[in-house]
Amino acid sequence: MIQELDIRTESRAVLRDITGEVQAVVAETGVQSGLCHLFVPHTTAGITINENCDPSVKRDILHHLGTLVPSTGLYLHREGNADAHIKAGLVGHSTTLMVEHGRLVLGTWQGILFAEFDGPRSRTVLVKIVPDS
């Protein structure tokens, strides 16, 4: 079964830690070991994993992506968000995590980050937990 996480982003570009929300979905399913698949059904947002301890890491990532893919440029797409499509493509739309002892397996400093590049918006993250057989 696919669960949906609803996310409201508050600015144009933000890396929002959703580790707690995803872990809550894992807990609800009661699955002790398996896999957790995440998928972002949007074209100007993505999902990534990175440090969620020092908030300056998230700011550095967003700022540097803005340097690599400026919001204004010689883009053909007329909606003013071509950069957001490109950034989402670099970051990626899906990831897979492992579940053990009923918990997501993550490194000490890792968090799951929803990557908004064309907010503020209401967004959805799809979560599918597959138990070991």
Next chain:
Amino acid sequence: MIQELDIRTESRAVLRDITGEVQAVVAETGVQSGLCHLFVPHTTAGITINENCDPSVKRDILHHLGTLVPSTGLYLHREGNADAHIKAGLVGHSTTLMVEHGRLVLGTWQGILFAEFDGPRSRTVLVKIVPDS
């Protein structure tokens, strides 16, 4: 079982929508719910997900990747396609989609894009559908 999609690209760099071909593989298997794993067994091509409605988005992505990773530069690799290896690494070689009611779960504007960076060539995409147990 692994299915193969054969793709013929017509230019050096192209983002080719293969959503219909992948959906046809899902339909053939008869799987109603599960996962669809895609893997590109090449080193100068990849796979990504992005808008497949306005074609200018695909052109912006390709053009901007060409700006970030120029086709000519101080590369050591002597086959003239170092940029294609780097671009494929940025885009990625695999992705996982969810299947529900016998169909790929994608956002309204999303398509699955085969990313050719060193064509024209004959290419393969591997598809593995895993049903829920």
Next chain:
Amino acid sequence: MIQELDIRTESRAVLRDITGEVQAVVAETGVQSGLCHLFVPHTTAGITINENCDPSVKRDILHHLGTLVPSTGLYLHREGNADAHIKAGLVGHSTTLMVEHGRLVLGTWQGILFAEFDGPRSRTVLVKIVPDS
């Protein structure tokens, strides 16, 4: 069950071929067909797939990533490795491969590359093999 690969990197940035180590894990499990999920539980290292034949491809990828994301810059993160976080995010922390006839399914020139961006360090790669049911 999750297996751990221990990796010792010898320099700050390196792409290290771990295909053989991952294949050995597949062989130990005895799984003939299924999926192999890889996950890097670090925030300054990642995992990618690319050519492992001509070593100049790896050098070109690392050098070009260094051009796109310089090691020194106007970063807020004070540990001196902001670039490593950004590069790891571009490369990604997880990938999924297919297993058939007891072997990883890879293209002729493909290898699985552990991407160190803040070494030398002791690192871990998590491997989970899921057999077809």
